[in-house]
Amino acid sequence: MNQRLEDLLTKAWGPSLPVIIVTAIVALLLPILVHTFLYRARTPTSLPSFLLVGPSGSGKTSLLTVFENGSPAPTHLSQTPSTVQVQLPPSTKADSQKYRSEHDPTAKQRPKFLIIDTPGHGKLRNHAFEQLRKPQPHLKGIIFVVDSASLSSDTPGRSAAGLTEAAQYLHDILLLLQKRYTGAKSSKGPPELPVLIAANKLDLFTALPAQLVKSALEAEITRIRTTRAKGLLDSAVKDETLEEEREWLGDGGEGKFEFGQMEEVNVPIKVVGGNVIGADGSDISGWWEWIGEQL
Template identity: 45%
Template sequence: MASLTEIIEALMTPSLPVILIGILVVVAAPVLLHLVLSCSATYTTPPTVLLLGSSGAGKTCLLTLLERGSHPCQTHTSQAVQSVELNASTNSASKHSFRNHDDSSGTHTKFLLVDTPGHGKLRPVALGKLARAEKLCAIVFMLDAAALSERHALADTASYLYHVLLHLQKKASAKSGKSSVPLLVAANKMDLFTALPATVVKAQLEDELTRIRASKSKALLDSGVGNEDIGSEEHDDWLGEYGSKRFAFDQMQEFDLDVDVIGGSVLAEGADVDKWWWWIAQRV
């Protein structure tokens, strides 16, 4: 039987087996350590609130305002998804205000606020994030209330919102036992003279969504698809109450989807976003 001295001498003597064993130890040790640590440590993904909306609606400004708690930074058209971790509370002293960075009272919940690009060419990126977001608990769809009176702005905003609502509707119809994701239409720039009131924003969006729904239904009828296929496909792609003449946000409750329209302003003096913040705080 080899003595301890002989074993040490064998290990210290350069040879192919010794070199291979040494390489194996060097490579395997970090991997084993990582596996041990990852199994012992638990990481919880915080709830996610997704910011959607057309370019120029104020999504990135809102993100930086809520992150800083004071004033938003100068922004430009976003080309990538970005997120910040925030804390919200429903029982703290400052529960109704986003300026809660120094508030230690009550219970605070961490959540991720995820900003998405709003440019038309980058919209698939945002919709992809909507489809893949982990622990999605709420959606904030921002729009420019001061530009909504312009035909092209209304059409673009409503078209984007149509795809978002239809995605949520299909997702709600396909699953069971889980609550659906609520959506806030945040009508931004209410401090501007040309801004439409939240009630008018809601009515105009419902009218435009009605027009889009009818247009898509007519396009399907004109496509030459068989009547049976048309009935099935039209029902699946019909937003809101099937067969209704006019779309209304209340129809989304049929799919357990709550839609609220609330006005505010990111860049107003004093930043009028507390109603949006309280809406988010109650859902994370």
Template identity: 35%
Template sequence: MSSLRHLIPRQLVIADNEYLTLLILSALLVLAGIVDYLSVNFSIRSKRSSKNTILLTGLPSAGKTVMHYQLSSGKTVETVTSMMENEADVVLTDGKAATHVVDVPGHERLRFKFSEFMPIAHAVVFVVDSSTVSRQTRFLAEYLYDILSDRFAQSERIPILIACNKSDLLTSFKKERIQTLLEGEINKLRQTRSAALDTQDSEGNENTFLGFEGKDFSFQDLENDVEFLECSAENKDIEGIKDWMASVSL
């Protein structure tokens, strides 16, 4: 304790009672930590108080976090699978207010967190790895189905951009092929999910039949505007993504 005494303001030092002095110091440190925590969380809640938010979603390794850093700082960074959301205010158009962009974790146990942000989202970018899409079509379709059938996506007709990332790779599929694969897989999913139309899932979202009954699924049949765009976040080729985000921003 004597070694820490010089760090304590003289007014707080209680003579002949080092333990009580240490207790006061500890209480002050805890109080400072609480104030800092509340300040940070108040700032985050303020950003989440309006619908000026765009979500970046998708499976792990699709390139969401790389894209997020590109949008927020213009830098390319090495990333690992995110275990929590990344948030940043991004100026998409000079002279206009920044847009709150949230990179939602793609891990299977965490991707449900997108539903927490849907009440304040006005657009969603669903990032797809164009080079592995043929091996992940089922998982992509399931996640995309959850987003498209979300009650806020439905009621607000939130626009969706399917960002076909890594389009520069030789093994990548073109956006038209990716659209065909996803439509075919969602068409199959409707058969297994239609039985649960009157139930609610663990997030409280109503299961919705996408498209028209008796007709193969097509993104064109949705009330949401769904677009496909090729890009390469690793090569900083995301101007099309940024332009789309700017076009749908408030």
């Protein structure tokens, strides 16, 4: 028995062809396997993402094609969410790369991220709400596209239909983000989740500039908040047993609503103008810059 074991060991360590082949295969494959394991362990499995929302007709899906291809393409009414992988353009620098040396090879890499486009029709907005209700560890921000040319009204004292629709949708998005903060189980709260209000179609003569878009949405959300609060209070008076969740957007639902109030729940809001389609082409540099600040 000992002799047979000794013979096997002698053959295994001897200069035979099978031993040489096996040794060469192990020597070549082992470093590759170790590198692959370490790379997968340290490389994030998911890219950072941005949620793209907004009413129908705001130019949201056209913006998605510009992000993806650099130029707008014909679109149709979105029925289901879609996700595309996008790369930051060379003209925009990610915030995480601002302090890296020019000689650092990683500084020349253009970050990749995902954009999740959701339907804007009123009956399909549950897709966007579901994205916000479930945990999204890689979500870096929300881009809310609004048609700035549909926000002004020809009738004094009456809100434009486009303004009312956009403000109602934005109100519901912000209320979900506020509940995300107030319902957090830890005292620290969830991480910051910025919101970009992309005021689209600024190339049109009837479009409101970004600052007026901001004030118009704040005023309309104030009106919507007051109307909904009154409706809930009236329901509670009629039925004293009604247990309604009363969470008003902003500072307790009193006074004027301002976007700055959302910073208290880790939701900074920025309004930036631009246009997806125009006589001189797309102008979305301000939106690219905002995305770069979040990466």
